[in-house]
């Protein structure tokens with residue numbers, strides 16, 4: 305099926321068009337620069353930016369794909385989780401399109417969409433797989449037995465998301481937003497073992513209750529304290545070492561827990577997704593440790609790891625192929641939509 309996907313859960317306006325699992329267009333307009341001076345995404349600013357970007361992005365995606373609106377078989381849209389006001393802009397547009405074109409509308413889960421990104425390009429996603437989703441808004445470990453109807457949340461962050469930790473530590477180090485690329489840049493030549501920063505929720509007593517959960521706020525505080533102590537002592541702050549050591553702590557805890565899940569559950573596959581996958585050290589260590597553990601590692605191309613509409617379109621196409629009914633037109637935005645709900649508000653069969 306020819307599906308147009310709309311993604312507006314955070315600061316990217318993403319419009320993707322797929323034919324089945326073939327990518328035809330993936331247009332992304334980001335309002336990240338507008339958030340830079342606040343050091344993080346401002347919901348109201350993001351929602352307004354989506355409103356302005358959506359129309360042109362849809363036009364551009366159609367042109368790139370070489371298709372017309374009339375040829376579309378269905379519309380897919382992110383209905384949650386994410387920023388409510390931002391989601392509403394995409395949902396409104398999706399409903400209007402589906403009504404006007406008289407095509408089915410699929411309201412889907414953003415996090416499962418990140419997993420669906422791996423469908424694109426033809427090699428089918430093998431299940432079961434463990435998926436580690438790391439971005440500015442979430443840090444979640446999933447067990448995907450079946451993309452369409454069996455996704456389980458193994459664990460998630462109990463405070464800051466991994467990308468958020470990069471952004472906050474960057475601020476501590478006097479670096480601009482977004483922090484991830486900045487930390488990567490500054491860490492070049494730094495010693496990742498110079499400072500032993502804490503690995504959140506990794507002590508035996510924490511592992512009992514939080515085996516697959518993450519915590520990054522203590523790490524951020526530890527970095528801030530370390531830097532302050534240096535400054536108070538009038539000593540220079542070794543930026544490269546601090547950045548490399550901080551990054552190592554994040555990468556280490558993410559992969560230790562993800563690979564522990566693979567081992568515990570006997571699932572020899574790990575999929576990575578989310579904007580933090582842009583981190584070079586994360587990819588490097590993931591490849592080495594997965595190989596060592598005999599786990600097959602999948603990392604979609606970066607343009608499909610950060611928020612985008614193509615992954616939403618691909619998940620919609622998969623729901624159609626699986627024979628799922630479309631969503632009703634009555635659904636809303638659910639900022640805390642659980643990952644078990646792959647599709648929102650499906651029309652009941654026979655209705």
Ligand code: ATP
Pocket residue numbers: 313314315316386438439440441442466467468470471482483484485488578579580581582583584609610611
């Ligand atoms: P969502 O959480 O809904 O997916 P988001 O917009 O916060 O939305 P992304 O756009 O996927 O998430 O990713 C942005 C985050 O990724 C930011 O926190 C940014 O600092 C982080 N990031 C980007 N590049 C890197 C990098 N090289 N290393 C570490 N983190 C990075």
Ligand code: MG
Pocket residue numbers: 314315316440579611
């Ligand atoms: Mg973003």
Ligand code: FE
Pocket residue numbers: 414418439578610611
């Ligand atoms: Fe995302």
